[in-house]
Structures are given as structure tokens and as C-alpha cells.
Amino acid sequence: xxxxxxxxxxxxxxxxxxxxxxxxxxxEAGAIHAIVGPNGAGKTxxxxxxxxxxxxxxxxxxxxxxxxxxxxxxxxxxRRRVSFVQQRPALFRASVFDNVAAxxxxxxxxxxxxxxxxxxxxxxxxxxxxxxxxPGSLSGGxxxxxxxxxxxxxxxxxxxxxxPCASLDPSSSAAIEDGVRLLAARGMSVILVTHSLAxxxxxxxxxxxxxxxxxxxxxxxxxxxxxxxxxVSRQFIDSGRLP
Numbered sequence: 001x002x003x004x005x006x007x008x009x010x011x012x013x014x015x016x017x018x019x020x021x022x023x024x025x026x027x028e029a030g031a032i033h034a035i036v037g038p039n040g041a042g043k044t045x046x047x048x049x050x051x052x053x054x055x056x057x058x059x060x061x062x063x064x065x066x067x068x069x070x071x072x073x074x075x076x077x078x079r080r081r082v083s084f085v086q087q088r089p090a091l092f093r094a095s096v097f098d099n100v101a102a103x104x105x106x107x108x109x110x111x112x113x114x115x116x117x118x119x120x121x122x123x124x125x126x127x128x129x130x131x132x133x134x135p136g137s138l139s140g141g142x143x144x145x146x147x148x149x150x151x152x153x154x155x156x157x158x159x160x161x162x163x164p165c166a167s168l169d170p171s172s173s174a175a176i177e178d179g180v181r182l183l184a185a186r187g188m189s190v191i192l193v194t195h196s197l198a199x200x201x202x203x204x205x206x207x208x209x210x211x212x213x214x215x216x217x218x219x220x221x222x223x224x225x226x227x228x229x230x231x232v233s234r235q236f237i238d239s240g241r242l243p
Contacts, residue, residue: 003026003027003028004027004028004029004063004064004157004158004189005026005027005050005061005062005063005082005157005158005189005191006025006026006027006060006061006062007023007024007025007026007049007050007059007060007061007062008024008059008060008061008062009022009023009024009058009059009060010022010023010024010046010049010050010056010058010059010060010061011023011056011057011058011059012042012045012046012048012049012054012056012057012213013057018213019042019045019213020042020045020046020049020056020213020214021213021214022059022214022215023046023049023059023210023213023214023215024059024215025208025215025218027158027189027191027206028189029157029187029188029189030184030185030186030187030188030189031184031189031190031205031206032180032181032184032190032191032192032203032204032205032206033189033190033191033192033204033205033206033207033208034191034192034193034194034199034200034203034204034206034207034208034221035047035191035192035193035194035208035210036193036194036195036197036200036207036208036209036210036236036240037209037210037211037236038211038236041210041211041212041213042210042212042213042214043162043193043210044087044162044193045213046210046215047084047160047162047191047193048084049061050082050158050160050191051082051084051160052068052075052078052079052082053084055069055072055073056069063078063081063082063157063158064081064157066078080107080154080156081156081157081158082156082157082158082159082160083103083151083152083154083156083158083159083160084151084160084162085144085147085148085151085159085160085161085162085164086147086162087162087163087164087166089143089144089146089147090147091135091138091143091146091147092135093134093135094134094135095131095132095133095134096122096127096130096131096132096133096134096135096138096146096149097118097131097132099135099146099150100118100121100122100146100149100150100153101114101117101118101153102150103150103151103153103154104117104118104153104154107154117153117154118131118149118153119131120153121149121150121152121153122149124149124152124179124182124183125145125146125148125149125152125179126145126175126178126179127142127145127146127149130142130146139172140167140168140172141168141169141171141172141173141175141176142172144164144165144168144172144176145172145175145176145179148161148164148176148179152183152188156188157188157189158188158189158190158191159180159183159188159189159190159191160190160191160192161180161190161191161192161193162192162193163193163194163195164176164180164192164194165177165194165196165199166195173199177199177202177203180192180203181203192204197225197237197240200221200225201221201222201225204221205220205221206218206219206220206221207219207220207221207224207225209224209228209230209232209233209236209237211232211233211236216230216232216233217229217230217232217233224237225237
């Protein structure tokens, strides 16, 4: 199966310092990839490059074989094929319906098509009865699910999640994970950054370990967790295991 998203030799430099260097990966339709690593290793920077939020200093990002970097900054159509959910959901001061509808409206969706798209996204994320709620009345887990619903309402090919369950209680985390599995089962490609090796083990097919801006190890999740090949991977994984 051809990869839906491909990164080749990505590098990102800021103020003379390399945040990312030589990162390459390929994600197929319906696959879930997790990126783990120490604080400051470059996880979010890599995700921002993959999501076409910032242009890399070197390398390429291809979506469906189309080189987004070669077209930069004129790559709006490619950007619309990717949705990025940040660690802290930034919701508008509007109803849940209007928050989830935002991306659809930007794309010119109106009327019944808009209502149907919002309803489907809310149903997929377990928020079917939340249309009239406002952000101030939501728990942290509910706000995160609204951000997820807004991201998937436009039916992106690739969904990027930055610590989607950070600071959430176990019940809310489980609900987010269930939603991610359902989206992947429907063919969406998912890349998530997580600090939790247990979550990576539960959710992902492929695991990437990043350290000092470099992907030091990538492979099937169970294999990387049980038999890491690189010393730096082994040290990070061992330090993250529960006693």
C-alpha cells in the first residue's frame, strides 16, 4: 500500500540551532503512528513540520505523492488534507456547534451539509448532545473532544495529535483513545505525540523514538518497546516503564 504521508530528511532550524534533523517516516492510510521521546527532544517541532504549520529548513513532506514544500507557501489545498490538534485546545467563544463547524464554513460548506458534517463529527467523538454547550461549561476532556471533533469534521486524510490526553483523567483519556481508533478504522492516518509509553502501546501500530531532534528508532510498536535496538531508545523506554 502506498504511503499517504511521507517525510524525507526533515530538518528544522531556529536561531542557529537544529530542532529537527534528518527525520524520515511514511504513514499509510488507517495507520496510527506514535512519537515518543524526552522533553525537548523535538516531538512537537516535528509534528508542526508534518502538519505544514511551519516549513522545514530542509527535506520534503509529501501528501499523496505531492511535494508540499516545493509548493510552499502556495499549498493550501494540501494543508486542508491535514488536521492538527494542539495539546491545549484553543476553542472559540462560541457554541460547540460553531466551534466544530468552523473548518467546514471556511471551506464553503453551508446549510444541511454543514449540519450533517457537524453532527457526524460530534457523534464520532461522543459529543452528540453537546451542540448548544459553550466552552466555559466543558471539562478538560470535553474541550479536548470538541477540538478533536473540529479537526475531523473536515474529513482530513491525516490527523496530527499533540499530547491528546495530557492532564486528562483516565475516563476522558479512554474516550479520546476510542475516538482515535474509530477514526483510524475508517481510514484516517493518525500521528500522535505522547509522553505515555502505555498509551503508545495501546494505540499505535508504529513507534518512533526521537532524541535531540533525530528519529533514533522506528518500527512496530511492540517490537520497539520490547527489543529496542539503539542504546538511547532502550534508556528512554526503560526510564518510562512503571516499576
